[in-house]
Amino acid sequence: MSTSKGLEGVIVAETDITALSDDQLSYVGYSIDELAEKAEFEEVIYLLWYKKLPNEIELESFKQALFDEMFLPEALIEQLRGLNLQRAHPMSILRTAVSMLGLYDDDANQEVSEDVNEREALRLQAKIAPLIAAFSRLREGKEPIAAKRDVSYAENFLHMLKGKPVDALEVEAFNKALVLHADHELNASTFTARVCVATLSDLYSGVTAAISALKGPLHGGANEQVINMLMEIKEVEQAIPYVQDKINQKEKIMGMGHRVYKTGDPRAKHLKEMSKQLTKEKGQEKWYLISEKIEDYVKKEKGLPANVDFYSASVYHMLGIDHDLFTPIFAMSRTSGWIAHILEQYKNNRLIRPRAEYVGPENQVYQPIKERS
Structure with a gap:
């Protein structure tokens, strides 16, 4: 049995989401260069989930659906107030809060199905933006700000975070960052998400597991x-x-x-x-x-x-973003890719159960405790 440290170079799945090579990256066959220069983040989310770019009607409907879910349950906001916001790292808060979001979504208790998954996906992608913004404001002694209708996901996040106007260049830069970070094939956090939901655990569990992996400094930090x-x-x-x-x-x-x-x-x-x-x-x-x-x-x-x-x-x-929010923002963008991979895993699922090569001692004899040195 051969091994590969860190699974480097080992192909463990087929995907039609993202392709990368020595110096190229594409989402569903679209070059990252084109998407970074031309696409809104909402278009990229739609592309990753549905494997096509939306037309005008589909994009408008998708944006509206995201906006309709871009709020937090009041009970969750109160729970956030009770957390140690000043001392805990934002990724620890995010990991806990995303898990808590599942408690307020009745679909999280339903059997995995295409309809259930799609509703959960939309809610989580929509709510992670106000969640990060609310946490940031609450620890500064400020109240959360509601999302604005008819502005982009990128602009809405900056609005909810800072509560002041942002210029076109700021929105363009942040939108590009979201597009560029949206997915990256089987990185550590994405693989973690797929391992988790391969057990048929729910989508919130998969994303919570992914956030836990992203928290490490060798990945998202x-x-x-x-x-x-x-x-x-x-x-x-x-x-x-x-x-x-x-x-x-x-x-x-x-x-x-x-x-x-x-x-x-x-x-x-x-x-x-x-x-x-x-x-x-x-x-x-x-x-x-x-x-x-x-x-x-x-x-x-x-x-x-x-x-x-x-x-x-x-x-x-x-953009005036607190430095310890950089990784949660990475997670906000990458949630779109995690969800795409989770949905793909569900569609052609097989429990992920690799093997390990045993290299420890053999043929040992059990000794009564009084005879052990």
């Missing part, structure tokens, strides 16, 4: 660590000495390199451009310039190009 690095560097002229010291200490530079993309993450260039534009608009170009210097140096010295997390850090910072 990289963008938060990138912004922490930028905050430590502070000035452009300090970027190279800082990175040189990290490399000399054999420390990892977060946001650089990728397990699958060997020649470059195709998502990174879109957020790099948004970072450039946003930092210029807001008169804080140093964050882009520091990032660019790090990217160039690490690529030259270590052969590692920037991945999607690297420039998403400065983009979110320019």
Whole structure:
């Protein structure tokens, strides 16, 4: 029996959702470059779930359905008030709150079926945005803000988070970030979701399990660590000495390199451009310039190009988003992909039960406890 550490390179499923190779990514056959430049996040959600881009009527109906569910039960808001919002990491809050959302959805107790799954999917995708925004506001001593009708998912989140007008460039940047993070094949959190629902557990369980996997710094926490690095560097002229010291200490530079993309993450260039534009608009170009210097140096010295997390850090910072919300926002976008994979798993389900190669001792003899050393 052969093994592959971390299941690297092992094909465990067929999918018609996402394809990725050395330097390319597509959703249902559509290049990420086209989608990032042209599509609204709502279109991408629809594409991932229904395997087609919506027409005008379908998109409007889907947007309306999302808006109709973009509220939180009052009882859940009260439960959030009782949590330790100041000390707990937002990903811990999100993990708990998404699980709690299932308690308010009668469909979560129903037998898995196509209709039940579709209703749960819509509710969860809609509610995760006000959930993250409400948590952020409550810990600041502010009240949650209701969603606005007839604005995009991206704009609605920024509105519910900050409660003040956002400009077109901010909405464009955030929409692109949501599109770029929506799915990425069988990463750790997506695989976790599929393993969970392969037991025919409900959709809320699958997404809660995925959030738990995303919480780890080797998966979803990289963008938060990138912004922490930028905050430590502070000035452009300090970027190279800082990175040189990290490399000399054999420390990892977060946001650089990728397990699958060997020649470059195709998502990174879109957020790099948004970072450039946003930092210029807001008169804080140093964050882009520091990032660019790090990217160039690490690529030259270590052969590692920037991945999607690297420039998403400065983009979110320019949007005025608290740094510890970066990973929950990743989860908000990736929920669309998790749900797509959960629905795919349900449709052609087989319990996921791999094997492990035993390498421990053999032929041991049981000894009475008084005879053991």
